[in-house]
Amino acid sequence: MLTEAVLLSLAGGTLGLAGGVVVLRFLSAWQPIPDTPINVPVNPDAGTYIVALVLALVSGLLFGMVPVRQVMRVDPWQVIRTGAAGVGLQRFTVRDILLALQIAICAVLVTSSLVAVRGLVRSMHANFGFVPRNVMIVGTELHMAGYTDERVPQMQRRMLDAIAAIPGVTAVGYADHLPLSLGGGDSYVYSDNTTDYRPNNMAADAMNYHLSPGYVEAAGTRLLAGRDLTFQDNDKAPRVALVNRQFAVKVFGSVQNAIGGHFKYWNGTGAEVVGVIEDGKYRTVTEDQQPAMFFSFQQQQSSGTWLLVKSNRSPEEISRALETTIHGLDGSLPISVKAWNQELSSALFAARVATVALGVLGLLGAMLAVSGIFGMASYTVSKRLRELGIRMALGARSKEVLGAALGRPFIVLSVGSGVGMALGILATRMLSYIVYQAAPKDPLVLGGVVLTMLVLGLMAAWIPAQKALAVNPMILMREE
Numbered sequence: 001m002l003t004e005a006v007l008l009s010l011a012g013g014t015l016g017l018a019g020g021v022v023v024l025r026f027l028s029a030w031q032p033i034p035d036t037p038i039n040v041p042v043n044p045d046a047g048t049y050i051v052a053l054v055l056a057l058v059s060g061l062l063f064g065m066v067p068v069r070q071v072m073r074v075d076p077w078q079v080i081r082t083g084a085a086g087v088g089l090q091r092f093t094v095r096d097i098l099l100a101l102q103i104a105i106c107a108v109l110v111t112s113s114l115v116a117v118r119g120l121v122r123s124m125h126a127n128f129g130f131v132p133r134n135v136m137i138v139g140t141e142l143h144m145a146g147y148t149d150e151r152v153p154q155m156q157r158r159m160l161d162a163i164a165a166i167p168g169v170t171a172v173g174y175a176d177h178l179p180l181s182l183g184g185g186d187s188y189v190y191s192d193n194t195t196d197y198r199p200n201n202m203a204a205d206a207m208n209y210h211l212s213p214g215y216v217e218a219a220g221t222r223l224l225a226g227r228d229l230t231f232q233d234n235d236k237a238p239r240v241a242l243v244n245r246q247f248a249v250k251v252f253g254s255v256q257n258a259i260g261g262h263f264k265y266w267n268g269t270g271a272e273v274v275g276v277i278e279d280g281k282y283r284t285v286t287e288d289q290q291p292a293m294f295f296s297f298q299q300q301q302s303s304g305t306w307l308l309v310k311s312n313r314s315p316e317e318i319s320r321a322l323e324t325t326i327h328g329l330d331g332s333l334p335i336s337v338k339a340w341n342q343e344l345s346s347a348l349f350a351a352r353v354a355t356v357a358l359g360v361l362g363l364l365g366a367m368l369a370v371s372g373i374f375g376m377a378s379y380t381v382s383k384r385l386r387e388l389g390i391r392m393a394l395g396a397r398s399k400e401v402l403g404a405a406l407g408r409p410f411i412v413l414s415v416g417s418g419v420g421m422a423l424g425i426l427a428t429r430m431l432s433y434i435v436y437q438a439a440p441k442d443p444l445v446l447g448g449v450v451l452t453m454l455v456l457g458l459m460a461a462w463i464p465a466q467k468a469l470a471v472n473p474m475i476l477m478r479e480e
Contacts, residue, residue, distance in 0.1 A: 001064060002060075005061070006060035009056045009063075010056050010057070013053070096412050099372045100415050102372045103373070103416025104420035104423065105365055106365035106369035106453075107417045107418075107419070107453060108423050110362045110366065110420075110449050111420070111445065112361075113355070114452075115424075115445050116354050116358045118444065118445055119355075128280055128285065129278055129281060131220030132340035132343075133220075135220075135308055135339070135340040136311070136315065136319065136337060137178065137306055137337070137340050137343055138159075138306070138307040138326065138336070138337050139307075140326075141303060141304060141305065141334075142156070142305055144303075144334075145333050147303065152301055156174055156305055157298075158329055160172055160174060162326075163326075166309075166318075168313035168317075168321075169310070170312060171217040171218040172310070173211065173213070173214035173215025173218040173307070174215060174306070175209055175210065175308065176210040176304045177209060178340075179280055180281055180283070181343065185207070186207050186208065187293075188204075188205055189204040189206050189293070190263065190264045191251065192262040192263055192264060194264060197267055204250045204251050204291040205291070206265075207283075209292070209293075209294045212229070213228060216229075216242075218308040221277050221278060222277065222278045223277055224245060224255055224277060225256065225258070225259050226259045226274050228275055235298055237299070238272060239269070239272070239295070240271060240272050240273075240299075241272070241274070242274065242276070242293070243276055243277075243293050243294070244278065244291065244292045245276060246279050246292070248276045255276045258273045259274070259276065260274075271295070277294070279292075284347070309322060322335075366452070369456050373457055373460035373461060374461070376412065377461045378463070378467075380406070380464070381406075381467050387404070390473070402469070405465070405468040406464065406465055413457045421449050
């Protein structure tokens, strides 16, 4: 019996190791973010094979000892005299507890994977404070292209004017950094009457961006109050800023009070609020709402250039037109043109990886649950064939036979699924830090878990159920 257990374990370990090698080779060549050359080699070495061999041997010996111990406890005289093992089916055994634990783990993984999938679907249609659909982004770095500080705003203005003249372009705007991308900074914000600029006197810690007129429209951000930035907000005009709703409430108490209000930042530099826009996501999709301020690109210069272009043309057509237009201004200027949705892939990378990983683990857990329920149901039916035959000879109906044969496995399935779903709801609270809008108490998630575990139970018990219903009392009792 130990030989059989070890051979089965080695065969399974070999297949698992082969599958693992294939997956690891794929991961070694995978480049999750196309514009970022991240490559992590994860090829297995000799130690990996040794660990896999040891695990296969240990698992085979460990779980092979369970039936051996059962055989050693059997009374030979009882077996010879009655043909039975002499050990009846107990109400609850260690096997039942282990199977319930296995099913609970499966339910945890299924719950987590469904929560992650639902959260990822929501994140695809969530309000980030901007609308990336039908928006192309053009990126460049003017300092690296040889432009001095004085020439940077002039070139940015020329690009804005040239792109606005492209047929099909409905809005264009500039930002030194894009939301949900690397870069950007934050600054302490103080009330207008503050003279001591130590951190403990700040009114808020706000993200800051440099924008051009047209950015709000191109990004699809709603203007809640006041006005947008204009090209008259230049270095000769008083310094102005747009702020988001969170900034307005935290610093001024309300959106209405913020319009025309003044604040200070960066060791006393002052600015007047001319408009309030809606809140958005700036660093990660799972962050809490935080204050943000947006200054005119002509009053605070930055060589980092991201142009947002909204158009009613196809991405391929507008990309060619953008490249032609920019290179018509400066043929040596390096640029990258892509859809804004594509740029957001890096921001949603963690959520997608979590969803895929949990989906794979959920599938593996479901396979284990099916095998466990099938094994228990088959064992129960085989041990009770004589009893089932007697029941059918006495007139038991199919429903009663199935209840006697499979009632216990389904009780274990119900208990394990219930415990696993409760643990899954608690565990998936952590997913909210990775997957945006992951809601473990979603009715669709709970219903999906119940339905999944029910389908798994029915799949696993189908063959044993057919075996129980196919019992012929006459043949069975004659053999006995």
